[in-house]
Amino acid sequence: MHSLRNPRRSAAVGVAAVLTLLFGACSAPGASEKAADTPADAAAVSGSDQAGSASPGSTDPIKIAVVDAQSGQLSSLGAWESKGAKLAVDEWNKAGGVNGRQIQLDVFDDQGDPTVGTNIAKKIASEGYIAMIGTSESAVTLAMAPVLAEEKIPNITSGQSPALAELKTSFLFLNGPTSVTYDESLAKHIVDEKGIKKIAMISNNGGYGKGEHDAFLAALSARGVTPVADQVVTMEQKDFSAALTKIREANPDLIFIGSEEVEAGLIVKQARDLGITVPFAGAAPQGTPVYIDTAGAKNVEGTIVSSPYLSNETSDASKKFAEAYKAAYNETAELHGAKAYDGTNIFLTAMKTSNGATGKALADAVRATKYNGLLGDFAFDESGVGIFATSIGVIKDGKLVAAS
Amino acid sequence: MRYRLVVLALAAVAAWVLPYGLSLYAIHVVDVAIVFAILAIGMGLVMGIAGQINLAQVAFFGVGAYMTAVLTTHVGMGFWTAAVLSVIGTAVVGLLVGTPALRMQSHYLGIVTLGLAVAFVSWATNSPLAGGASGISGIPAPTLFGLDLSSEYLFYYFELIVFACALAFGMFIVRMPLGRRMRAMRDDALAAGAVGAEVRSLRMAAFALASVYGGLAGVLYAGLIRYVAPETFSIANMFLLLAMVIIGGRHSLVGCVVGALGLSLLREALVDVSTYAQLAYGAVVALTVVFAPNGLAGLPGRVRSAWGRRRPDKAAVLGDFQPYEPASPDVVGGPDRDDWILDVRGVGKRFRGLIALQDVSFQVRAGEIRGIVGPNGSGKTTLFNVISGLYKPSSGQVIFAGKPATGRPPHQLAHAGMARTFQNLRLFHLMSVRExxxxxxxxxxxxxxxxxxxxxxxxxxxDREMHRAGDELLARFGLVDFAPAAPRSLPYGTQRRVEIARAMAGRPRLLLLDEPAAGLNGEEVRQLGEIVRSIRASGVTVIIIEHNMGLVMSMCERITVLASGSVIAEGTPAEVSRTPEVIEAYLGDAEVNDNFSAEDELPPATVLDATP
Structure with a gap:
């Protein structure tokens, strides 16, 4: 690198190299590429050919990809999601598969990185996967969506960002409500039904916290309510006394938390230490055992939670799911696994009713599927959202139960 | 040369036909890898070449990508207009991010730039303009001369051309004077300033360069993925980039590119076991730092030197010094002339409580050889540091060639004709003797x-002109055989001579030599005397700090004696050696001497390492 060469000659070489490239670029390989003369190309082409044309006679396994974070900060969500999806597929395979074809489920790790997501989207397209069960990382889903739409691969995601619904590609579906629904239901319950108007907010500046903050604030504004305090903390913060002291001064009747399980638990714990006695409210993370354990059962008593899946004891279906989940993984089932389980079941049902369709036909079949799942009754609209309500629960004696 | 040409031609052909063998998925992976390669070149320039620890490179990447996204989707600009504005915008951000480098270096700079990178992600997550956590989608696909670059194959060729130009330009800078000054600054910022490199401006230039490459990579990313979100520019990816640069070899742009392409492809190959892969990256980075500090790029050199050790080359020989042409006597001047080239007036320097110099005054005539002697810790090197601009004096002033020199930065004084060497040799150790x-x-x-x-x-x-002059100078100092060698591989005496040659390269009017005979053997001291006399004969004034009394007495017209930071005597060698104060301070009885060193010894390292 540091050796000195004749600069004139190396310049000439550089120019020659660039010219070679320029001339090379004239005969575009992209066009001839589709003609496929390598095995890799053949796979790519057959992948896109499959899209749209059903092959009912085939007995090959149906390939479905699960894409979520198996490593990095969100890997615990990714593990739950892939377990939920796998549980559904195992049940179908045990019952004989879809129209006699077994289902092959492969997990891909997006590492929570949108760029890696686009790589995986191209990969599953070229390897002949006909559908995808997607991640709760909305940014990764958003990055993958255009590629999957172009390759005509229907996919159902665990993400809940309203931006997903705004894309309106006909191939993207959501296996739960958007964050707008969570917070709209919550605001409706708190403001309209219970008449609480003196509300303080505390949220973090991460992706999830920011989304919750905006959605809940919008729901309040629509009701003419202005929060008495609106504190933003960071995701790495451990001491919240400054923000909580300001909230205490505002003397609210209820505090909304927009944050993940552990941080929310710490916030509640420190709030009680500062003598704040009013109840808290939030979305799904505030109904989880992690939240309850972090804060202490006594401290979270009365927390109001908006979630499409309050507990494993809500219905017969959820009891059955929780039992099967426990048997398969020796773990207690929770929301993310339930969402992925529902989404996978919807897709497999659509494959069955459409007799093994792929591509656009499969997407249409999914849209037409009415499914009574763990989260409620799914009926998809053209934005890909299938469920428009959440339930309101309250933590009583350390357990989340439906609000009366 | 021919070998390199063949390799380059083969690489070009391989890059040209590559897409024909790749699936849509594989070409996408390659496209992403090239974006990271361009990003890594920028990182290599700022960190490996200029030695500025910049952990905000991923933020430059983000600024470029987000600006393109915002300008195309919110403002509705065309892709190419947005691209040009984004690169310019990123360069402006780069200059702002670089400003802390003017005040701090090494890990402090790393912490500050890392903080700025975190701040960028936080901004992107929370700003409505940047679309918050859901980012910005719907960036239009660029078209170029009617070609729709949404085809990843065509985008590959477009990227390849940008990449080739970016790499060529980067290598051009590294090999040309600008890159040489940056590398000199990386190896030793103090010495670089003393030979005339504008250290502060060079640091800013390095950040500007890095940000332009970051912006370029960001624009390409926006055009390729057509979606931007905060996660892409996370700290995790900053460390991935750092791993690319360190494993590839940060001192070599080609190494950075190899590291970036290699790690991108490896990361994709290991996507199914990414948890373990991330652990492995960490381990490989740690092993690289310990066992192969120059990364993959350093390996060929190590193999070559291991091979060379087994088959020793014909021994390089230090040639004879070829004296300068003597200048005409009226240019040379001498002790009898009246014009002062250096006038030190009442200079004092204190380091908190410690008084290093106190009311030091003396004048040096043009064409003189002046000796400065004194016991260890008497303030001689501090005096040199004040004269050459490394230290600002606490009081008094220095007039150099009729103009006030106090408070002027070292590089300005170097340009005005002052040169110096250092007591503990400050050569640019990662550069060759020629460089x-x-x-x-x-x-x-x-x-x-x-x-x-x-x-x-x-x-x-x-540059060619400089090489010609450089070869002439190397020949004059008898260093031709050592031109490609690394300074640290040379005998100590030879390194001393290289430092004098480097100081003389700037054609100074005043040369400050700080203990040039330390560590030299008898023959080398004799040669040194010859060199210094010839330098003076060519019209250069020389001030020499030296403990070798034989050399000082035989060579200097006048001698200034320092003790405890004050001038205690000045005159011809004969006069000075008769002064009672000198005898007392220098040779005097044991009691005085002991007290002296106990009270006033300045650790030389402390003096030299303090930044100006």
């Missing part, structure tokens, strides 16, 4: 940096 001398020859200014982009031929010509 050390070339940095000394280099009188180009940062304000002519535009020529690198707009008039590269002129830069080439200047």
């Amino acid at each position: 050390n001398v070339l940095v000394g020859l280099d009188r180009s200014r940062i304000r002519s940096i535009w020529r690198y982009l707009l008039w590269p031929i002129g830069v080439f010509r200047d």
